[in-house]
Each structure stands twice: as C-alpha cells, then as structure tokens.
Amino acid sequence: MGILTEILQQKEKEVTSLKEQPLPESTGKTRATPSFVQTISSAEHMTVIAEIKRASPSKGSIDPDVDPARKAALYEACGAGAISVLTDEPFFKGSMDDLRTIRQTVNVPLLAKDFFIDQVQIDHAKAAGASIILLIVAAMSPFKLQNLFAYAKEQKLDVLCEVHNEQEMMTAIELGADVIGINNRDLNTFTVDLATTGQLASLVTNPDTLIISESGLASRRDAQQAAHAGARAVLMGETLMRSDDVRGMVTDLRVPLPEGGHFHAR
Numbered sequence: 001m002g003i004l005t006e007i008l009q010q011k012e013k014e015v016t017s018l019k020e021q022p023l024p025e026s027t028g029k030t031r032a033t034p035s036f037v038q039t040i041s042s043a044e045h046m047t048v049i050a051e052i053k054r055a056s057p058s059k060g061s062i063d064p065d066v067d068p069a070r071k072a073a074l075y076e077a078c079g080a081g082a083i084s085v086l087t088d089e090p091f092f093k094g095s096m097d098d099l100r101t102i103r104q105t106v107n108v109p110l111l112a113k114d115f116f117i118d119q120v121q122i123d124h125a126k127a128a129g130a131s132i133i134l135l136i137v138a139a140m141s142p143f144k145l146q147n148l149f150a151y152a153k154e155q156k157l158d159v160l161c162e163v164h165n166e167q168e169m170m171t172a173i174e175l176g177a178d179v180i181g182i183n184n185r186d187l188n189t190f191t192v193d194l195a196t197t198g199q200l201a202s203l204v205t206n207p208d209t210l211i212i213s214e215s216g217l218a219s220r221r222d223a224q225q226a227a228h229a230g231a232r233a234v235l236m237g238e239t240l241m242r243s244d245d246v247r248g249m250v251t252d253l254r255v256p257l258p259e260g261g262h263f264h265a266r
C-alpha cells in the first residue's frame with residue numbers, strides 16, 4: 001500500500017472522530033490581510049512559503065522539538081510571504097494547535113497543510129486560523145474535489161490544489177483552480193524531480209492561475225528554475241527546517257520574477 005493510501009485511511013478515522021467533537025472556538029483571526037492569493041499575486045519576486053515540518057514519511061524526524069511559533073516568527077521576520085503548517089499528527093508530528101498558536105504569533109497568511117477529505121476538517125482548520133487549505137487531487141474523486149473546493153471558497157478560504165501529473169493538472173484546470181501547487185515529489189515513491197514543475201506548468205494557459213512549486217527545493221538555483229517555469233511561489237520545508245541561516249536562504253529564494261511572464265498581476 002502506498003503512503004498516500006495509508007494516510008487517507010487514517011484521515012477517515014480522524015474525520016469520524018472530529019464529527020463527534022464540538023468545533024473549537026475560532027481564533028477570531030482566521031484571515032490574514034492581505035490574503036494568500038493577494039500576497040503572491042502582488043509580489044514582484046518569488047514568494048517563499050516556509051513550512052513548519054517536524055517529521056515526514058520520506059525523511060523521518062526533521063526537527064521534532066521545534067517551537068512552532070518561534071520558528072514561524074523567524075520565517076516571517078526573514079521575509080517569508082506565507083507559512084505552511086503541517087497539521088497532521090501521525091505522519092508529520094504536527095497539530096491543529098500548532099496552527100492556532102502560529103496564527104496568534106504572525107500576520108502572514110497560513111496554509112493548513114493536511115490531507116483534507118471532508119468539510120469537518122475545513123471547519124477545524126478555519127477555526128484554528130487557516131487562510132488557505134490544501135486539496136490534493138490524487139486524494140479524492142473529481143466530484144469530491146469540486147465539493148470541498150466550493151465549500152472552502154464559501155468559507156472565504158483560499159484553496160491550493162495540488163497535482164503531480166498531467167491528468168491531475170487537467171482535473172485542477174477543469175475545476176477552475178486559481179492556485180495550483182505542482183508537487184515535485186511523487187507521494188508513492190518519494191522520488192523528487194524538479195523538472196515536474198516546468199512540465200506541468202506548461203499545460204496552464206490561464207495567465208491568472210497562480211503556480212506554486214512544491215517539495216525538494218534546496219537553493220536559489222532551484223527557485224530560479226521554478227520562476228523560469230512560471231511559478232510565482234515556492235513551498236520549502238525540510239531545507240528551511242534544517243538551515244542555520246534562514247534569513248540567507250529566504251533571501252536567496254526571493255528571486256525576481258521574469259517580466260512579461262506567465263502571470264498577469266491583479
């Protein structure tokens with residue numbers, strides 16, 4: 001069984017349990033201003049989405065004892081335009097409490113990085129202060145994707161639609177996704193190929209679609225390659241979690257975007 005299937009089976013159990021619990025009180029600070037989409041679309045340089053990642057299925061333990069609020073504040077101070085918070089507990093050692101604490105500490109938009117398969121998870125992410133949620137195209141049917149996409153938008157949340165191959169990209173385009181994350185990591189084999197961003201970005205014809213290159217990025221050169229492929233943002237986890245020079249790394253990643261590139265600034 002692939003890791004995604006295993007994670008999704010676990011999520012089914014979590015959803016059952018969430019439905020039996022009352023919804024925690026909202027942080028009252030659910031949306032950052034500017035929003036995730038506004039932040040990326042107004043930037044003239046690559047937006048860095050810095051991730052809080054304690055552990056992962058592919059790398060095991062990364063920084064299990066991290067203070068998430070402190071690290072998030074460092075990311076923000078160093079120029080990250082948004083922060084991704086892995087809220088999954090069993091596989092990534094994160095939590096919704098991490099998201100909630102970080103929301104009370106920083107002002108940049110927050111991505112709730114989890115494996116969303118049900119509206120109840122979206123309710124909990126919103127209450128914890130998410131600005132945007134992740135929908136992985138490979139994790140559900142196009143019908144369910146459409147349903148959760150519409151529900152999140154109704155809740156005034158942005159949605160990052162994640163794809164890894166051509167078929168998933170076509171599904172995201174047909175859905176009308178305005179933010180598409182191209183995952184360079186194959187979630188079944190863990191193989192990373194940064195060329196995936198270029199290959200799939202070339203299928204996007206709508207100049208208003210925001211493209212994010214996700215996973216496996218480690219240098220300014222990687223960010224330049226992503227910018228050249230049409231990405232407006234990079235999502236970086238492990239490299240930033242392990243870095244002794246977060247400011248230097250974030251500064252390096254904020255490469256200028258090519259003029260007259262893919263995207264028409266809104």
Ligand SMILES: O=C(O)c1ccccc1NCC(=O)[C@H](O)[C@H](O)COP(=O)(O)O
Nearest residue numbers: 056057058187214215216217236237238
């Ligand atoms: O990172 C993993 O091992 C992983 C395995 C299975 C599903 C998702 C996984 N990662 C989630 C992410 O999307 C990444 O944390 C994110 O793109 C950052 O990647 P990286 O910069 O390579 O840490």
